[in-house]
Amino acid sequence: MKQPNTLLALALALTLPFVASTTALPAAAQTASQVVAASPFIVKPYLQIGRHPGANRLQLMWHTPDENAQWVVELRMSAGVNWLEMEAPQMTHMVIAGLAPRLLHNSSLTHLEAGKRFEYRLLKNGQTVFQSEAQAPKSATQDYRFVAFGDVGAGTAEQKQMAQRAWLSKPDVVVVPGDIVYEYGLVTEYDKNFWPTYNADQVTGDGVPLMRQVPMFTVPGNHDIDNRDLNRFPDGLAYYFFWDQPLNGPTGVEGGPIVPRLIANEANRRQFLQAAGDAYPRMANYSFDYGNTHWTVLDSNPYVDWTNRELQDWVARDLADSHKATWHIVTFHHPGFNSSNEHLEQQHMRLLAPIFEAGKVDLVLNGHLHNYQRTYPMTFKPNKGKNGTLLVGGKDGTVVRGRVVAGRWTLDKSFDGKTQTHPQGVIYVITGAGGKELYDVDQHDAPDSWQPFTKTFISNVHSLTIVDVSDKALKIQQVTADGREVDAFTIGK
Numbered sequence: 001m002k003q004p005n006t007l008l009a010l011a012l013a014l015t016l017p018f019v020a021s022t023t024a025l026p027a028a029a030q031t032a033s034q035v036v037a038a039s040p041f042i043v044k045p046y047l048q049i050g051r052h053p054g055a056n057r058l059q060l061m062w063h064t065p066d067e068n069a070q071w072v073v074e075l076r077m078s079a080g081v082n083w084l085e086m087e088a089p090q091m092t093h094m095v096i097a098g099l100a101p102r103l104l105h106n107s108s109l110t111h112l113e114a115g116k117r118f119e120y121r122l123l124k125n126g127q128t129v130f131q132s133e134a135q136a137p138k139s140a141t142q143d144y145r146f147v148a149f150g151d152v153g154a155g156t157a158e159q160k161q162m163a164q165r166a167w168l169s170k171p172d173v174v175v176v177p178g179d180i181v182y183e184y185g186l187v188t189e190y191d192k193n194f195w196p197t198y199n200a201d202q203v204t205g206d207g208v209p210l211m212r213q214v215p216m217f218t219v220p221g222n223h224d225i226d227n228r229d230l231n232r233f234p235d236g237l238a239y240y241f242f243w244d245q246p247l248n249g250p251t252g253v254e255g256g257p258i259v260p261r262l263i264a265n266e267a268n269r270r271q272f273l274q275a276a277g278d279a280y281p282r283m284a285n286y287s288f289d290y291g292n293t294h295w296t297v298l299d300s301n302p303y304v305d306w307t308n309r310e311l312q313d314w315v316a317r318d319l320a321d322s323h324k325a326t327w328h329i330v331t332f333h334h335p336g337f338n339s340s341n342e343h344l345e346q347q348h349m350r351l352l353a354p355i356f357e358a359g360k361v362d363l364v365l366n367g368h369l370h371n372y373q374r375t376y377p378m379t380f381k382p383n384k385g386k387n388g389t390l391l392v393g394g395k396d397g398t399v400v401r402g403r404v405v406a407g408r409w410t411l412d413k414s415f416d417g418k419t420q421t422h423p424q425g426v427i428y429v430i431t432g433a434g435g436k437e438l439y440d441v442d443q444h445d446a447p448d449s450w451q452p453f454t455k456t457f458i459s460n461v462h463s464l465t466i467v468d469v470s471d472k473a474l475k476i477q478q479v480t481a482d483g484r485e486v487d488a489f490t491i492g493k
Contacts, residue, residue: 040064040124042102043195046211047109047134048244049173053288055114055139058215059106059244062122062130066093066101073107075120083121084111094241094275097234097268099187104275106244112136115144115172132212138172138291140326143471146290147171149434149464150221150333150367153181155193158462159435160206161481163197167208168483169466173290174214177367177431178221178300178333180239185224187235190242218243219297220284221333221367226301230264230272240276240283245297247278249285250314257305258284287318293329293469294322298352300332300366302400306351307387315352319359326471326493328361335366336405337375337428339450339457340440343368345391346402353380356426362491363467363474367432370439371459372478374430374487377412377423378453409453417489421473427491429476431465438462456487 043063050059060073074083089107112118115138121131138144147166152159166174181189198216200207210216218224224239252258259281262269273280284299296318306312319328336349346368356364357379382388388405392398412424432439443449444460461480468475471493478487 040069040129043191044199044201044212045120045122045130045132046195046199047213047215049137049215049217049246049288049290050108050244051246053137053246053290055137056110056112058109058112058134058137060109060120061107061242061244062105063094064103064105066095066103069124070126071105071107072123072126073109073120074123075109075111075118077113077116077118079119086110092241092275092277094187096187096271096275099235104241114139115142132209134213135172137215140289140292141471142291143469144172144291145170145466145468146173146175147464147466148175148177148331148365148431150177150219151179151370151432151436152176152434153179153189153194153197154436155182155197156435156437158481159193160197162434162462162464163208163210164203164205165464165479165481165483167203167210169464169479171214171466174210174216175295175331175365176216176218176434177331177365178219179223179367179432179436180218180221182223182436184227184233185236185238186233187238187241190238217245217295217297219331219333219367220299220301222301225284225299226303228260228262230262230268232263234268234271237272237276237280240272240280243279243283245279245283246286246288247282248287249282249297250311252281254281257308257311258299260303285314287322289322289325291469292326292471294319294325294327296328296330296361298330298332298349300334300349302334302346302348302402306348312352312355316355316359319355319361327363327469327474328359329363329365330356330361331365333366334368334402335364335373335428335430337378337380337451337453338369338430339373339454340369340371340443340459341449342439343402345404347388347405348403350380350405350407351382351387351403353426354382361426363476364426364428365465366428366430367434369430369432370436371433371444371457372429372431372463372465372487373454373458374456374478374489375428375453376455377415377425377427378409379425380407380409382407411453417476417491421490421492423491429465431463431478433459433462434464435462458486461486 048059
């Protein structure tokens with residue numbers, strides 16, 4: 001018999017005590033859940049930060065066929081104590097042309113103790129059909145670890161390898177800076193290329209049970225919500241169906257500076273709006289606190305007019321109102337500062353750099369480029385009185401492709417992240433090598449092709465970002481699927 005590789009063997013050893021499944025497993029891997037012959041799920045339970053994130057609560061989502069059943073969710077903080085029944089789950093009917101109808105279930109997990117592990121289980125018509133362990137979010141006084149990797153759901157071998165590494169990194173929370181699935185943000189693409197990889201029953205070469213144990217939050221990328229043609233793709237914009245995240249961002253209406261118009265007949269529009277509920281369109285921009293960190297999530301798709309003063313003011317207020325947080329991290333998909341030949345012209349998010357600096361942002365996380373890049377700590381001043389040059393294309397010359405924004409940057413080259421850990425300016429990290437094919441491999445060993453603000457450029461290997469957050473430091477590592485460190489630096493307070 002062929003021996004498993006070292007990574008997979010280690011992953012199996014680490015995950016077996018925590019496996020939750022509704023299918024038959026080896027005896028050593030079974031949990032207390034009752035095994036059933038056929039799974040009642042289309043998508044098994046996965047954790048979410050919810051509309052109002054906090055250290056004592058999480059949300060749990062799962063998908064089933066559209067059928068009548070009584071669902072009960074219970075949790076307990078340790079073995080041997082009584083199970084506590086949660087409030088009745090909410091259900092949303094998802095009826096989309098071309099797909100079998102399904103129910104989206106959402107249950108609040110409350111009474112959690114910050115940073116502590118707990119068990120939860122699901123009962124269908126009185127029968128236990130799923131059980132797992134998980135961990136409550138960390139409080140502002142607790143250290144935590146997050147993993148970030150973008151451009152992921154492509155169904156590639158590399159995506160699965162990076163999922164293994166994310167699992168082995170033992171994060172408290174996971175962030176995906178956009179391009180969650182490829183190519184059009186469809187329900188069917190999630191079903192094929194996302195859930196099996198990040199919410200598997202056990203660790204195998206094809207997937208890991210990450211999302212049932214660790215909450216993941218996401219950033220909308222171009223492959224997630226740029227496609228607005230629901231007549232061509234009725235199951236598009238699935239981002240608005242499958243994530244439970246805050247709705248505290250700026251409001252917008254179709255055709256305004258934030259939200260492009262849907263292309264949809266009456267039936268497709270009605271079905272989409274029913275399934276999306278209040279998530280559309282506001283969930284594209286939001287913010288929340290996790291631990292001692294304030295996170296700001298932005299929609300950087302080129303259709304958003306970031307020259308709009310109201311939008312800029314929202315970002316500025318969000319950062320100013322979070323002054324009690326130790327750390328400020330902003331994440332969006334399209335980087336403003338990029339050395340790849342690919343997408344070099346998409347610089348529209350540079351317009352927010354002065355706002356980030358005034359808001360004392362410590363780190364910006366991006367995707368979009370399928371590689372890893374890190375800037376020097378930097379400040380940037382767009383040319384006075386100018387918003388750059390808008391780039392348009394498409395058959396009718398009206399599709400916004402990006403914006404070239406000229407200006408002046410100041411680089412802190414004294415910062416080395418080791419002996420000098422207090423940066424003067426914002427550090428921008430692109431972590432888009434999470435699974436899709438790599439971009440600009442030829443630039444890896446060609447520093448003359450990099451922009452002056454780029455400190456590190458790694459494009460010859462897939463990788464993800466691991467960040468350990470404490471009161472005094474952000475310790476950042478970039479690691480490959482086999483755990484090899486390709487970059488590391490520390491930001492101190």
